[in-house]
Amino acid sequence: MTENSRPLVAVITGASSGIGEATARHLASAGYRVALLARRVDRLESLAAEIGDGAIAIEADVTDRDALVAAALRVQDELGGADVLVNNAGLMLLGPFGSEQKDDYKRMIDVNLLGAMTATEVFLDQLTANGAGDIINISSVAGRTAVAVNGVYAATKWGLNGWSEALRQQLKPAVRVTVVEPGAVATELPQHTTHEGMRQGIQQLYSTVEVTGDDIAEVITFAVTRPRHFAIHEVMARPSGE
Template identity: 70%
Template sequence: MSNNETRTAVITGASSGIGEATARALAADGYRVALLARRVDRITALAEELGKGAIAIEADVTNRDSIVAAAGRVQEEMGGADVLINNAGVMLLGPFTAEQHDDYRHMIDVNLLGAITTTEVFLEQLKEDGGDIINISSVAGVRARAGNGVYAATKFGLNGWSESLRQELLPDVRVTVIEPGAVATELPNHITHAATRQGVVEAYRQVEVTPDDIAEVIAFALSRPRRLALHEILLRPAGQEL
């Protein structure tokens, strides 16, 4: 148990995977958690499981009005956000063709613009008492490969924006970027390109890194003294790339 009983963490994409695991980890550390996601049934069940100090808020990071409404609830019901974890993301891999254009735009809207919009909306709350922003990126943000070009572009963009934001917001807000390799989540199931999905789903069956592993790193990063210049944590298991 840490000494973070009064801190409130807002987690996007909290209905599954890294977001869900992080909610559990931070709740165990004494945080109040605001669970943001589109799948309200899942986050409602999670909030009930976590008990007092957790609330479920239906929100879509691609819809600014939705995020503004969520921020209003966090302010009213929890006194504002101390931590923002930009976790919502999609990984729609496949060859670069015109047929995939909807996937490209969706990834940009969620992975990059969604994080930017959510941060912009919550920023004043985070500045109030010295907050934290944690952006969930990927090893694809430093090394692209065939078939993940636009996904990688969103993560390269997230990394560049985060570094600029880190320099701009210190010392009021600490910005941390986490770049996992492949993590055993449901992300591959959302791939629309059939041949790519089959291969990635099969590869992910061999993945040993779990959402709980990443949640542990997030909790560790938040536990570090703010005087430390901890702005990036890399998780790149040998031989694993996104």
């Protein structure tokens, strides 16, 4: 509970599936009221109904600042403001670098990097209002290493990591900034790949992954529920055999 005795509020982008959906459930179980943001509002409404306890579903694309501003107004009016922001919305569009995927590169930069920055900018006043906020940025193992077919995806995650560290230094101690860097997780993420030569292979690889969104959601919930004198700045979490 916050100082004015209202429940703590968590805003989760990309909440319609995968890590975002699992995080919503876990944070709700931990006593948070959750605001679910994504483009697929039908899924959000079903999840909000399942969670109950004041959960709200908001159709919002993180590349649309006006939609995020409208979402922030709803969170303020209906829930009293955000205490936690989970920047989870993301795309992984793999393939060799070249003109064939130029549209994919822009989409990943707009969603993975600029989307997280814009959501944070829009919700920042709410997160700092009580002097006890949390920002969770979902990065990737690709934010620490790169391979031939994930160059732009890796670039967005390296960029997210660097910006997160600068943000941590700026906002401490009022807002804790945590970067979570998952390895392969059994989610819809590989289904986004548009490169024909990559899609089948990456989907086959991910079909064997045992790590789930719930595993990462447990890490996120642990981080935000620590006492305020303790901050977890970075967590790399991957399948034990990866």
